[in-house]
Structures are given as C-alpha cells and as structure tokens.
Amino acid sequence: MDYAPNTDAQLQEMLRAIGVGSFESLISTVPAELHARALEVPSGLAESEVIALGEELAGRNRALTEVVSFLGAGCYAHLIPTVVDALASRGEWLTPYTPYQAEASQGTLQAIYEFQTMVCELFQMDVANASLYDGASSVAEAALLALRTTERSRILVSEAVHPHARETLATYLIGSTATVQEIPTVNGVTDLEALGKALRDDVACVILQQPNVFGCLEPMGQAGELAHRVGGLFIASVYPISLGLLQPPGAYGADIAVAEGRCLGSPPAYGGPGLGLFTTTSALLRKVPGRLAGCTVDQAGRRAFTLTLQTREQHIRRERATSNICTNEGWLALRATIFLSLLGPRGMQELARLNLEKARYARERLREIPWISPAFDQPVFNEFTLQFDAAHPVEAVNRRLAAAGFAGGFPLAEWYPAMPQGSLWCVTELISKASIDRLIEVLKRVG
Amino acid sequence: MSMSGPLIFERSVPGRRGYVLPPGDVPAVPAADALPEDQLRAIPPRLPEVAEFDAVRHYTRLSQANFSVDTHFYPLGSCTMKYNPKLNERIAALPGFAWLHPLQPASQVQGILQLLHELEQLLCAVTGMAAFTLQPAAGAQGELTGLKIIAAYHRRRRARSTILIPDSAHGTNPASAALSGFTVVQVKSGPDGLIDLQELRRKLTKDVAALMLTNPNTLGLFEREIKTIAALLHEQGALVYMDGANMNALLGISRPGDMGVDLLQLNLHKTFSTPHGGGGPGAGPVGVTKALEEFLPVPRVRKTGARFRWETRGRATVGRVHGFYGNVGVLVRAYAYIRTLGREGLARASRTAIINANYLKAKLQEAFPVPFDDHCMHEFVVTLKPLLAHGVSAGDVAKRLLDYGHYAPTVYFPLIVEEALMIEPTETESRETLDEFAKALVAIAHEAQHNPELVRRAPQRMVVDRVDEVKAAREPNLRYHASPGTASALHASPGDRSIFP
Numbered sequence: 001m002d003y004a005p006n007t008d009a010q011l012q013e014m015l016r017a018i019g020v021g022s023f024e025s026l027i028s029t030v031p032a033e034l035h036a037r038a039l040e041v042p043s044g045l046a047e048s049e050v051i052a053l054g055e056e057l058a059g060r061n062r063a064l065t066e067v068v069s070f071l072g073a074g075c076y077a078h079l080i081p082t083v084v085d086a087l088a089s090r091g092e093w094l095t096p097y098t099p100y101q102a103e104a105s106q107g108t109l110q111a112i113y114e115f116q117t118m119v120c121e122l123f124q125m126d127v128a129n130a131s132l133y134d135g136a137s138s139v140a141e142a143a144l145l146a147l148r149t150t151e152r153s154r155i156l157v158s159e160a161v162h163p164h165a166r167e168t169l170a171t172y173l174i175g176s177t178a179t180v181q182e183i184p185t186v187n188g189v190t191d192l193e194a195l196g197k198a199l200r201d202d203v204a205c206v207i208l209q210q211p212n213v214f215g216c217l218e219p220m221g222q223a224g225e226l227a228h229r230v231g232g233l234f235i236a237s238v239y240p241i242s243l244g245l246l247q248p249p250g251a252y253g254a255d256i257a258v259a260e261g262r263c264l265g266s267p268p269a270y271g272g273p274g275l276g277l278f279t280t281t282s283a284l285l286r287k288v289p290g291r292l293a294g295c296t297v298d299q300a301g302r303r304a305f306t307l308t309l310q311t312r313e314q315h316i317r318r319e320r321a322t323s324n325i326c327t328n329e330g331w332l333a334l335r336a337t338i339f340l341s342l343l344g345p346r347g348m349q350e351l352a353r354l355n356l357e358k359a360r361y362a363r364e365r366l367r368e369i370p371w372i373s374p375a376f377d378q379p380v381f382n383e384f385t386l387q388f389d390a391a392h393p394v395e396a397v398n399r400r401l402a403a404a405g406f407a408g409g410f411p412l413a414e415w416y417p418a419m420p421q422g423s424l425w426c427v428t429e430l431i432s433k434a435s436i437d438r439l440i441e442v443l444k445r446v447g
Numbered sequence: 448m449s450m451s452g453p454l455i456f457e458r459s460v461p462g463r464r465g466y467v468l469p470p471g472d473v474p475a476v477p478a479a480d481a482l483p484e485d486q487l488r489a490i491p492p493r494l495p496e497v498a499e500f501d502a503v504r505h506y507t508r509l510s511q512a513n514f515s516v517d518t519h520f521y522p523l524g525s526c527t528m529k530y531n532p533k534l535n536e537r538i539a540a541l542p543g544f545a546w547l548h549p550l551q552p553a554s555q556v557q558g559i560l561q562l563l564h565e566l567e568q569l570l571c572a573v574t575g576m577a578a579f580t581l582q583p584a585a586g587a588q589g590e591l592t593g594l595k596i597i598a599a600y601h602r603r604r605r606a607r608s609t610i611l612i613p614d615s616a617h618g619t620n621p622a623s624a625a626l627s628g629f630t631v632v633q634v635k636s637g638p639d640g641l642i643d644l645q646e647l648r649r650k651l652t653k654d655v656a657a658l659m660l661t662n663p664n665t666l667g668l669f670e671r672e673i674k675t676i677a678a679l680l681h682e683q684g685a686l687v688y689m690d691g692a693n694m695n696a697l698l699g700i701s702r703p704g705d706m707g708v709d710l711l712q713l714n715l716h717k718t719f720s721t722p723h724g725g726g727g728p729g730a731g732p733v734g735v736t737k738a739l740e741e742f743l744p745v746p747r748v749r750k751t752g753a754r755f756r757w758e759t760r761g762r763a764t765v766g767r768v769h770g771f772y773g774n775v776g777v778l779v780r781a782y783a784y785i786r787t788l789g790r791e792g793l794a795r796a797s798r799t800a801i802i803n804a805n806y807l808k809a810k811l812q813e814a815f816p817v818p819f820d821d822h823c824m825h826e827f828v829v830t831l832k833p834l835l836a837h838g839v840s841a842g843d844v845a846k847r848l849l850d851y852g853h854y855a856p857t858v859y860f861p862l863i864v865e866e867a868l869m870i871e872p873t874e875t876e877s878r879e880t881l882d883e884f885a886k887a888l889v890a891i892a893h894e895a896q897h898n899p900e901l902v903r904r905a906p907q908r909m910v911v912d913r914v915d916e917v918k919a920a921r922e923p924n925l926r927y928h929a930s931p932g933t934a935s936a937l938h939a940s941p942g943d944r945s946i947f948p
Contacts, residue, residue, distance in 0.1 A: 002792035003530050003720075004799040004874040011799065014806040014878060023798055026805055026822050027700060029669040034701045040572040044789025047534055054783060058543025060558030062551065071548045074770060081466045083499055085540075091517025092510035095531050098726040099513075100523075100857075102916070103909040104849045107513035108725040111506070114455050117926040121492040127925055130726065133584035136770035144626075164770040171744070171766035174595045175628025217486050245478050247488055260770065269539075270559055271549030271771025273584070273728035285923065291726065295927075296919035299904070304911040308919040314587070314622035315860075319631045324622035327585040327716065331724025341455050341502050342465035345491040350468045356481055361473035379482050398552070410550050414759075433472040 001044055062407075064268065068435045069407035070362075072383045072426025073213070074135070074162045075271050076263045078241060078351075079429060084265045084338045093334055098291070098327070102306040103298075108330065109305035112293035115337040122243050122340070122348070123257050124250030125279035130291040131328040134274025135260025139165035139207060139237050140172035141278065141289045141323055142256040146205035146233040147178050148322070149287050154203045155180045156227075158190040160212035161237060163415045178204070188216040188376030188385065195226055203232040205255075210238050210246070213415075215383030215424065216376055217246070224253040240264055240277065241428075242381045244352025249279070256280045265339030266332050275332035286312060289323030351429060355382035359427040362436045366425075369443045375422055383426040385412065385419075394423045397446060404442045455505050456927050459495040465502050493929060512910045513725070514854045520880050524826045524857035524869025525617065525665055527695045527717035529800075534787065535721065535780035544779050549771040553756045559775065560755030564748045566782045567732075570713060573785075573793065574691070575704020576734030580743045582773035586692055589712025589731025590623035590659075593688050595765040596710060596735065596742040597657045598627055600686065603763075607656035607685070613642055615665045615861040620690060629656060636863055640666045640819030642676060651679060657686040662706070663696050665861040665869065667804065667823035677707025686710065686739075694718040695873070696801060696824035699794025703734075710735040719781035730777040744768055799874035800825040803881060807872050810885035814892045818864050826871035828864050839895040839902045841866040846913060847894070847905035851887035 006014070011023075020026050045053065064077050087093070092107060099105030099112075112130045119128035132138045143155050157166055159182045170180065183195045183206075190208055199206075206227035210218050224234035233255040238248075240259050249257030261275035262268070280288060286309065294308035314321040343351060359382040366372050371392045375385035386409060388394055398408040412422035427436070478487060497505070514521065521528035539545065547556060567579040583589040594610070601607045610624040613634045621631045632650055637643035642660065658680050662670045670676065677687045689703050689711035695718045697703070703711050715721050716729035723729070735743060741763040749758045757772075788796060801824055808817060808827045815829040831841040845855035845868070857869040872881055895902050906913065 002788050002795045002799070002874070003532060004796060005877040006799060006803070006874075010878050011802050014802050018802070018805045018809045020805075020822075023802065026801060027669075027824075029671050029822055029824075030701050031671055031674070034674070034705055036575075036697075036699055036702050036705070039699050039790045039793060041569055041785065041790040041793060044792040045786050047787070050534060050538065050783055050787050053786060054538035054541055054779075055543075057558040057562050058538075058541040060561070061543040061547055062555040063542040064546040064548060065542045067555075069548055069551075071550050073550055075549050077546070077548065079468075081499075083465075083503055087503065087506045087510070089536065090507070090510045092513045092515045093506075094536075094722045094724055095516035095528075096513050096725045097521065097523055097526050097528060097723045101514070101845065101849060101855050102914040103846065103906045103911055104514040104519075104854055105512075105725075106910050107509040107511065110454070110509055110512070111725075113925070113927070117454075117456065118492075118494055120926045121494055124490070124492075133588060133728075134770050137584070137588070137768065162770070164767060167767045168769065171595055171768050172591075172626070174765060175598045217482070221485065243488065243492065245482070245488055247486055248492070251489065267545040267776075268548050269545050269776040270547040270556070271773075271775060272769065273774040273776050274770055285925075292923075292925055294919040295924040296915045296922075298911040298915065299913045302911060304914045306914045306916050306919050308916065308925075309923060311920075313618075315618040317622070318618050319621035319625035321618070321622040321625075324587045324591060324619050324626050325585070326587045326619050327714075327723070327727040327729040329584075329724075329728045330726030331722070331728060334725065337455075338502060338506055341495050341497055341505075342499060343494070344463070344465060344496045345494045346496075347464065347466050347468060348494065349491060353478060354468060354471055356478065357471055357473050357476050360476055360481055379486065381482075402552070402555070407548065407551055407555070429468070436473075 067405055067407045068431060070409050070425045070427060071407050073410040073424050074164060074260065075268050076426065076428060077268050077430060078263050080265055080267065081342050083342060084335050087338055088331065088335050094331060099307060106305060109293050111334050111337055113295055113305050115333045116293060118337060118340045119277055119279060122240060123279045124248035125257055126282040127285050127288060128279045129288050130293055131330065131333040132276030132278050132290050132325060133329060134276045135237065135258065136165040136168040138258035138276035138278050140169045142235045142258050143169055143205055143207065144172065145256060145284065145287050146235065149284060150204040150233065152202050152204035153178045155205055156183055156195065156198050156203055157207040158183045160185050160190055160214055161207055161209040162213050165237060188214045188378045189218050190223060192219060192222055195223060199226055199230045201230050203230050205233040205235050207235040210236055211242060211381045211383060214376060214385045215380045216378035217380065221252040241355060242352060244348035245356060246381065261336050262332060264336035266335050273329055273332055275329045275336060287322055288312065290325045290328055354429040358429065358431055359384065362427045365436060365440045368440060382428055383424065386423045386425060388421045388423060394421060400446050401442060406439060452508055454927055455495045455497060456929060458497050458501050458505060461496055463496045463498050465497050465499045519852060519854050520876060520884055521854040522856045522870045522872050523854065524871045525692055527871060527873055529720055529873040530875035531720050531722040532784065535783040538783040539776050539779045557755055560748050562782050563778060564750055564755055566778055569785050570732055570734060573698060574711065574734050575702030577737040578740040578743060579732050579734045581732045581778055582744045582767065582769050583712065583731035583733055584769050584774050585727060585729035586712055586714040586731045587619040587623055588768055589733045590619055591626060592733045592744060592768050593710050593712055594623055594627035594629065596739055597686055597688065599742045599763065599765050600739060601656050607654050609654045609656060611650055611655055611658040613660055614863050616659065616661060617665065617690060617692060620659045640668050641670055644672060647676065647679065651683055653683065655683060655685045657688050659688045659690060661690040661693055663693050663824040666819050666828050667826040668819060668821060669824055673706045692717060693825065696797055698797040700797050710739055715777055715781040720784045721777045721780040728774045728777050730774045796874045803872045803874060803876060807870060807881045807885060811888060814889045826869060828867050828869045830864050831866040831868055834895045835866060837895050837899045839899050841868055843902045843905060844891055847891045847902045848887060849906040850908045853884050853887060
C-alpha cells in the first residue's frame with residue numbers, strides 16, 4: 001500500500017508525455033554508483049496487519065488507563081473533553097501547513113490569534129507567540145532572548161528548574177560564550193540568599209520554575225525583584241493548570257514566562273509532542289522567537305488574520321533571525337485553544353482546585369505511613385516530594401506498587417543523587433479518593 | 448462563500464459552561480487555607496464562556512475557512528504535502544501509545560521502546576546512516592542538533608567556526624548555524640543550479656567545520672557531484688551535513704550514507720506522511736555515521752537481549768534538545784507509515800513523486816520558463832518573471848490559484864530564482880489533479896496578459912479578500928482585548944461575508 005493513486009499504466013503514459021522512455025532515464029542525474037539497492041525494510045502490510053501490529057506493540061505497554069499513576073515530574077496527565085478530539089481530528093485542522101497563504105488559512109490563523117489571546121489571559125502577559133516545541137526548549141529560547149536583549153553573558157538558573165530544561169539550555173548554548181550558574185535550594189525552594197550573592201551586573205536573566213521540580217511554590221515575586229535590581233530579566237517556567245489558582249507570571253513581574261502546555265487538551269503520549277508556550281512583555285515583542293498571528297483587514301476593510309512581524313524569522317532574516325524555529329506545535333496549540341474555550345475561567349479555577357484538594361488529601365493520608373515523611377515543609381499545588389526511610393528503597397516500593405496496579409512517585413535520585421530516598425508524587429483530578437485510599441492500604445501492607 | 452465569523456471571545460456569555468468537572472470526592476479546602484495569600488491569583492483569566500455546542504460550531508466553521516491536504520491540492524514546494532493516512536492517526540491514538548507517562552519504568556513500556564528502536568533501524572536502512580536520534584521535534588531542531596554535533600566533533604580536534612551554505616538553501620540552515628555560534632559563508636550556485644565546485648574550493652578553508660547542503664536541492668535537482676563534494680570536504684577534515692527535507696525524492700533510489708554524507712535530519716512530517724497540523728508537530732530525527740554516533744543526544748534506546756531500556760548517559764553527547772524523548776506521537780505515525788508501505792511501497796512513493804513532478808513540469812514548460820532545466824526530482828521551480836511586464840507578480844499568481852481551488856506553491860523561494868514558484872506535487876496526487884492544476888496555471892498566465900487586474904486583485908473567492916500584511920506589521924494586533932462591560936467589543940462589521948446569523 002503506497003497511497004499513490006496513479007496506476008502503472010498511467011505512469012507509463014506520463015513518462016511518454018515527459019518524453020522519456022523509462023523512469024531510469026528520468027533519474028539519469030543520479031550517478032549509477034549511487035543507486036540504492038533494495039532497502040533493508042520489511043515488505044509492506046495491509047491495514048488490518050498494521051492495526052494488529054500496532055495493537056500488539058501498544059499492548060506491551062501499561063497505559064495510564066490501566067494503572068493509577070502518581071507520576072508527574074514535568075509530564076501531567078489531565079482530562080481531555082471529548083470535543084477536543086472530535087474537532088481537532090478534522091482534516092481541515094490536521095492537514096494544512098503553516099498558514100503562509102493567509103486568505104486560504106483563515107481558520108488556522110484565527111485559531112492562533114485566539115490561542116495567543118487565551119495564553120496571554122492565563123499568564124497575564126502582553127504577548128504570546130504561536131507556540132514553540134515544548135517547555136524545555138522554551139526555557140532555552142527564553143534565555144537566548146535574554147542574552148540578545150541585555151547583551152550580557154551570565155544565566156542564573158535555579159537547580160529546582162526541571163533538569164530537562166536545564167540540559168536543553170546547556171545544549172542550545174554549545175558554541176556560545178554565555179555561562180550558566182545553578183542556584184541551590186534550601187528546604188525545597190530556591191535559596192534567595194545564594195541568588196542574591198550570585199547577582200552582578202553581567203547577569204542576563206534569572207530562571208525559576210513555579211511550582212518547582214519538587215512541587216514546592218517558589219518566592220517568585222522576590223526572585224523577580226532581585227533579578228530586576230541588577231537589570232537582568234526574570235524568566236518564569238510555569239504549569240498552566242496551576243494558573244487557575246496560582247498567581248500568573250504577569251502578576252509577579254516576569255519578563256518572559258514559558259510553559260509546557262501539553263496538559264491543556266493533549267495526552268501525555270510518552271512525553272511528546274509537547275507544546276511550548278512562550279509569553280513576554282510588549283517591550284520585548286520584536287525579539288520574540290517563532291511565529292505570531294496578527295489581526296488586520298482585507299482589501300474590503302473586513303477583519304482578517306495573517307502571520308506577522310515575519311522579519312524576525314528565519315525564512316526572511318536567515319542567519320540574523322531571532323530563532324531558527326520553523327515548524328512549531330500548531331495542532332497542539334489548537335487543542336489547547338479548544339480546551340481553554342470549553343473550560344472557561346470557572347472551569348480552569350475548579351480544575352486547579354480539584355488538583356490542589358486531591359494532592360492535599362493524598363499528602364495528608366501518606367503521613368499515616370510511618371516510614372514516609374514530607375521532604376520539605378512548603379506549600380504545594382498538585383505535586384510534592386516524599387522522603388522514604390532507609391529501610392524502604394524507592395525503587396523497591398515502586399515495584400510493590402506496580403504489582404498492585406499503581407505507578408508510584410518518580411525516584412528523584414535519578415536527577416538529584418543527593419536525594420537517594422526522595423520520591424516525587426503528583427495527584428491530578430484523574431485520581432479518585434478511592435484510589436488514594438487503596439494506595440494507603442497497599443503502602444501499609446508494605447510494612 | 449462564508450467568512451470565518453466572530454472570535455470565540457465574541458460568542459462569550461457570562462455564566463455559560465462548555466465542560467462540567469466531576470464533583471470533588473475529597474474534603475473541600477478553601478484555596479486561601481491551603482496556599483499563602485501572596486501565591487493566589489487575584490483576577491481570574493478572561494477566557495471565553497461558551498457552551499459546548501458553541502465551541503463545536505465555532506471551531507467546525509473555522510476549520511472550513513482552511514485549505515488543507517484533505518480538501519485541496521497543496522503543492523507547497525519543499526514541504527511534501529502528501530496525504531496523511533487516517534490509519535496512522537488510529538494507531539497513534541491507541542491508549543497504549545497516547546496514554547503513556549515518559550517516566551514509567553522500562554518494564555511497563557517495552558512496546559513503545561521496541562517501536563522506537565525499530566524506527567531508528569528503519570531510518571538507518573532508508574538513509575544508509577549508522578545511527579539515529581529521534582529526539583529533535585522538527586527539521587530545524589534536527590539541524591540545530593546536527594550543528595551541535597559538528598561543533599562537538601571539531602572541538603575534540605581543533606575548533607572551527609565556519610559553515611558553508613549554498614545560496615539556494617532553506618532559511619533554517621543559516622539560522623541554525625548562527626544559533627550554534629558558527630559564521631555562515633554562502634556558496635554561490637553555478638549556472639546549472641548546482642553547487643559550483645570552483646566556488647566551493649575557493650571557500651573551503653581550514654576553518655570550515657561543515658558544508659550544509661540539501662539534496663536534491665531546492666530547485667529539485669540532484670547534486671550529481673555529491674561524492675566529489677564530500678571528498679573535498681573530508682580532505683580538509685570538514686563534515687558534510689545534509690538537510691533531508693527533500694528525502695521524498697530518494698526513498699529506494701539513493702542513500703545519503705552512500706553519498707558521503709556524515710549527518711542529516713529527516714522531516715518525518717514531510718517524507719513519512721505525518722500530518723502538518725497547521726504548523727506542527729513535526730519530528731526531525733538526526734542520522735549520523737559511526738564516527739559521530741557518540742555525540743548523539745541522550746537518552747538513547749538500547750536493546751539487550753530481548754529487552755529495551757533507556758541509556759541516559761553518554762560521555763561525548765551534546766546533551767538533549769527536548770524534554771523526555773521528542774515527539775513520540777509523531778514517531779508512532781511515521782513507524783506505521785513505513786510498515787504500511789514497506790520496501791516496495793517506499794520506493795514506489797519516491798518514483799511516483801518524481802514522475803508526477805516531471806509530468807507537471809512538462810505540462811507547464813510551454814507557458815512558464817524553468818530556469819535550471821534538467822530532469823527534476825520530486826519538485827521543480829518555474830519563474831514568473833515574464834509576467835512582471837504585465838504588472839503581475841508571483842505573489843499575485845499564488846493568490847489567483849486559490850480562486851481556482853488550489854493552494855499556492857512556495858513563492859519567492861529559492862532566492863536565486865526571480866519570481867519563483869516552487870512546485871511539489873507529491874506522489875499521492877492523481878494525474879487528473881495535476882492536469883487540472885496545470886490548466887489553472889496556464890489560464891492564469893493568460894489572464895495576466897489580458898486582464899492583469901483580475902490577477903492582482905485575487906483572491907476573490909476566499910472567506911476574505913487579499914489581506915493587508917503591511918498594516919498587520921505596522922500596527923501589531925496580536926491578541927483580542929475585550930472592552931470593559933461588553934462581551935464582544937469587536938463584532939463583525941455589517942459588510943462581513945458572514946454566514947453566521
């Protein structure tokens with residue numbers, strides 16, 4: 001099956017119309033020594049065979065629909081209204097390219113404009129772009145913007161920023177003269193005293209995450225003030241679902257706020273595709289990476305939409321572009337737009353509250369287990385770090401939980417070797433009270 | 448014809464709900480008791496308040512204001528807008544793929560790890576490269592990854608700072624090189640549209656880290672001297688990076704690994720049929736030779752016996768460019784596509800793409816000059832320069848094509864062709880569609896001579912007339928602002944071609 005409609009007879013006729021006798025003469029520009037032998041790829045399959053193969057492979061995974069998962073750590077499974085899939089799977093949404101021809105792409109362009117507006121509202125920021133790849137690369141792009149605009153060379157990033165974001169930043173900086181300094185934490189949050197000491201007038205930006213990788217709420221306002229005191233930018237990486245209840249980055253003076261937005265209407269899909277949300281202030285508008293949709297008029301004066309400020313972008317500015325990004329995550333941005341329009345202001349607030357309450361309930365109940373204690377004494381949203389005693393290795397406990405149908409918390413030692421007994425737990429609206437109660441029973445039996 | 452109608456914000460009615468959350472089953476806690484006051488949001492986000500059916504109708508109608516591959520011929524050059532099989536959507540949506548958490552232990556995700564491992568091997572087989580990373584999220588991020596690998600490779604020997612890029616290259620090439628701290632030196636194309644070997648030799652200094660080339664290039668021409676070019680670079684200790692955006696011309700026909708290419712990115716949303724989604728998600732896996740494998744991003748999927756696992760460390764790795772493992776949902780679709788087509792189907796796809804392109808070129812050649820005329824691969828470029836005499840530009844013709852029911856080819860690219868129209872029909876279009884398109888383009892050329900105003904004023908059959916891009920850039924309006932007290936400050940004006948009541 002190759003989905004190519006022209007029959008062999010038609011192809012022969014077409015070759016004659018081209019004026020060649022055979023396909024081989026058509027590719028005479030490819031030197032004979034470079035002609036490929038038959039590819040080492042299995043023969044094609046019929047649709048029913050591909051379905052069987054897909055189901056077999058998928059069946060060898062334990063989907064979150066079969067286990068009760070307390071995994072978060074940068075990837076959060078949330079409810080997805082049926083309508084999101086029903087609408088987004090329309091071919092008119094799924095199969096166009098980037099909307100270069102505005103007049104034939106008004107649907108996508110208006111949806112991006114609505115998306116930009118909703119993200120601005122949720123973040124309380126002036127400007128949102130049409131999306132970047134994911135949360136991690138958005139942190140890197142934010143730092144690059146800060147380097148460009150301040151013409152400074154030092155980046156301060158809290159060690160409580162997701163390690164994937166910090167690693168991506170490091171990779172993006174290969175070949176650059178900029179340096180990164182990590183700011184330590186105390187009791188689960190960024191050490192403001194250490195941050196203060198690291199701040200000098202060569203600091204381009206300070207990067208914090210809210211809630212941070214341990215689930216703790218950071219003193220964003222104070223950190224932002226410190227950054228601004230030396231003329232640096234303050235970059236916040238946030239969790240969109242939390243913004244139904246938590247201070248939005250615009251309210252605490254973030255210059256750039258980014259997020260992993262997959263949680264808004266798209267499934268975890270083993271960590272990708274993601275949806276990089278990128279917002280900033282009006283002052284930095286012309287330095288924004290990636291695409292922007294704008295509202296304008298057509299020849300008849302009617303409202304119309306188009307991609308705009310494209311002189312920032314690679315296809316015009318080439319090596320002087322604000323970023324090399326071209327394809328972004330348009331389809332996930334559309335899903336997020338539909339998701340946010342369905343939830344509305346009240347839905348977002350209630351969703352955040354459900355997360356807060358469920359996590360709080362689970363955290364309280366987990367205190368009943370004598371070998372488990374909270375790692376930090378800090379307010380949290382829907383995720384928190386636990387400390388197991390030495391007799392209960394995190395991985396061993398997780399194996400017991402897996403046998404009982406749970407995916408236990410993430411063993412933090414993998415990212416923070418200094419926390420060998422740290423376990424990161426996330427409780428979203430998808431987890432029922434009954435599941436939490438059953439978890440406690442299982443943990444009690446672990447002894 | 449309709450216009451796309453009001454914004455979702457203008458449909459907002461205070462108190463309407465589009466989704467009802469389940470009731471809480473744990474003790475309710477006022478947020479103010481659970482969180483410090485200074486962490487609490489003061490003003491709720493001003494999101495629309497609409498009913499479910501409002502949203503359904505809004506986003507359905509909006510979708511109808513789009514051209515798409517499913518609805519229209521979409522011959523956008525270098526973008527490979529081929530049919531996106533529905534089967535692949537079905538596979539990617541299986542809960543065992545869509546609802547996996549990236550931190551589940553390896554024992555719970557053997558199926559997806561096997562799929563990713565097999566996909567790497569399939570891409571190796573197709574390209575002749577030794578190893579792949581699937582992590583980059585799109586072609587440009589693949590380029591960036593490749594350039595970081597090039598930098599890491601040279602740093603171990605002697606740092607080099609120049610990347611050579613032909614003047615016909617995609618804009619992402621120089622942007623990615625600059626983002627990696629390299630200086631870009633442009634290599635002019637020769638009179639045949641291919642890399643000029645003399646010019647290349649002149650620019651090939653000891654400081655050159657790599658040549659980034661696209662093969663077939665953006666004119667749709669195969670770089671027939673590719674082996675000589677690669678040898679020249681290698682003699683100087685430099686690498687050859689291939690932008691694999693045009694790989695749809697090469698499946699089963701020629702392998703970059705055999706050409707002397709050291710590393711390349713593939714665009715799975717082009718060659719391997721994953722949907723473009725109105726601008727992503729894509730996937731831009733990077734393939735390398737054995738010598739460069741150690742620099743690939745981490746984590747990498749490994750097979751030991753019959754078991755699969757992630758290896759998170761690598762001594763020489765460039766690190767990571769994306770959270771977790773990249774756009775896995777896209778990778779699943781591409782895997783399903785490759786398994787469906789198989790060895791013969793992939794080869795037939797490229798063969799048909801090349802015949803379709805040459806057939807369309809032959810049909811257009813009488814009306815439009817082809818500047819670098821040779822048999823093309825999967826795409827070709829015509830120039831509309833003669834129409835300038837009638838005051839009609841390539842951009843005008845592109846807009847007029849929309850009126851004929853075809854999306855426009857890529858315009859004004861590559862930059863080395865004046866008034867360029869870059870046409871890539873792909874293999875999934877029928878001869879009948881190609882005939883219709885050719886007829887439309889010839890008709891427009893006729894209109895340009897006899898009624899140029901008609902072409903200049905196009906399009907007229909879309910939901911909007913030609914959009915004022917200058918105003919959009921001069922007076923940026925990038926988000927909706929509701930006026931206080933009104934739900935809809937920007938109601939469609941009476942002249943709008945609205946089909947909304």
